[in-house]
Amino acid sequence: MNRQGEPSWKSDPDVARAGTLDERLHYDRRAHAVAVEKIFARSWQLVPIAERSHGIEPFTLLEGALDEPLVLTGQGADERILSNVCTHRGALLAESCSDEAALRCRYHGRRFDLDGTMTKCPGFEDAKDFPRPNENLHRLSLHQVGPLRFTGVDPVIPFDEWSAPLRRTLQEYDGETLEFDPTSSRVFEIDAAWALYCENFLEGFHIPFVHPDLNRGLDFSRYRTELEPFAVRQLGVDSGDEVRLVSRPGEDVVADYLWLYPNLMVNGYAWGISVNLIEPMGVGRCRIRYLRWVARPDLVGQGVGGALDTVEMEDQEVVLSVQKGVRSRFYPGGRFAPKLETGPHHFQRLMSADLMR
Ligand code: FES
Ligand SMILES: [Fe+2]
Incomplete structure (x- = not known):
């Protein structure tokens, strides 16, 4: 049977031993309210005004x-x-x-x-x-990094420390202008918890299963995940003649998937960046702001950054499925695949620290 009693929010530091954080975070009203105050009121947030x-x-x-x-x-x-x-x-x-x-x-x-x-x-x-x-x-x-503005109610992490990985992503477009592209930007509202959406983003483990087309453009054996204090970077390496990121010479990187704690994703492709901002709306519901900025219009539509709408829908489908499953009386809580799920584990460690504060 699933979890009983008061949630503890403990998370084992060892990914090979850790179990998932108490699932009530994703569907319990009180747990959600605690997360809003302890995580979101203390975080840096993207200002949702693109232009x-x-x-x-x-x-x-x-x-x-x-x-x-x-x-x-x-x-x-x-x-x-x-x-x-x-x-x-x-x-x-x-x-x-x-x-x-x-x-x-x-x-x-x-x-x-x-x-x-x-x-x-x-x-x-x-x-x-x-x-x-x-x-x-x-x-x-108020801080600005490239075209993105940030604010927060009472942020605790020094901004420069929090935003350092984002500056690294934007080096790719140094000397170029990232133009907002309203026609390919969208807002979705889905019946799934914000954290489940983030967890799905934080592992490439599902790519061969959920995104067959994307997988054909990536060499999954060379996909890698790098943990930073308040961020997770995943690098997709090409499987052929894809367009590479020039800021990563000699590494064959075609996609730089960056997540910044708690709810921001900035994906770097040769053509520019796409941003997914995951906003909690209520218990088990979130809003996804999907925004794009283009630096090199001639490269739009090429390579792994080409069919992003398909990938987005594939991700949303699995996240909706997990939302229904985690509240089952018979779901025992999960474990992490130690090499493939360091990203979601790192995320849960950061949430655990905030929730236990
Ligand atoms: S003047 Fe603003 S509420 Fe009265
Ligand atoms: Fe995905």
């Missing part, structure tokens, strides 16, 4: 999980991420994109500069001990 179109762009950070109303303002060095909540009674400030010069609250007229400083507060002429320092809008960290 700037306005000076003021509101968004919700992890809608359905953190549900934090934020707004991206300003341009260039003056770009900021601010709380989008009025410090008077908590009304939302920007409700749609605009190019206004300030954030104005439509409830009682409070006004803020695009850097979050409160500049007007009608009705408070007689207020004592006012304004308090926190009358200004809370400003969150």
Whole structure:
């Protein structure tokens, strides 16, 4: 019978001995709520705005999980991420994109500069001990790596350390421009836990079984997985005349699959990058933002990065199947294939550390 009692979230450091983390993480309401606060509120998150179109762009950070109303303002060095909540009674400030010069609250007229400083507060002429320092809008960290922006509610890992593997991936396109490609970008919502989607991404073990076409473009015997403190990199090596990554001379690498803890995947191909951002929405449900940036349009559609829609659907099918299976009363919890599943094990170790904190 499956797990009983309070979850322990322990994970053995030895992949050859470890069992999978308590499966209730994927379907139990309380476990999910703990994961949102202990993992997501403390993590770096991709800002889900791929291209700037306005000076003021509101968004919700992890809608359905953190549900934090934020707004991206300003341009260039003056770009900021601010709380989008009025410090008077908590009304939302920007409700749609605009190019206004300030954030104005439509409830009682409070006004803020695009850097979050409160500049007007009608009705408070007689207020004592006012304004308090926190009358200004809370400003969150904002970092940019290549075309990707990151923020977080209360991130604990130093950003440079967390993002170092991503900088390595983007070296492939040094001196080139990664252009966002809206036509091939998509959003999916599926009935599967965010962590199951990540676990599937983190092992190449399933490639020969689930992705027969992709497998023909890779030499699976030379597929390799590299663990970094907060990331896992998998390198696909070609099986013939595929287009190689120039940043990896002599290695025959055709695909660089990077995952950054907890929920971001950045795949480097000769033509550019595809990003999968896996957002928890609720218990056993997640949103997949699939985004592409192209550096070398002439190479799009070639090699292992060619048929990505097919691969995505093949992955989603198995993840949906696992979501149904892990809650079975007769699923005993799994073990890891020691050489082939170091990625999912590393992921579970990182989650275990956060959940036990
Ligand atoms: S809630 Fe914004 S001014 Fe009152
Ligand atoms: Fe896959």
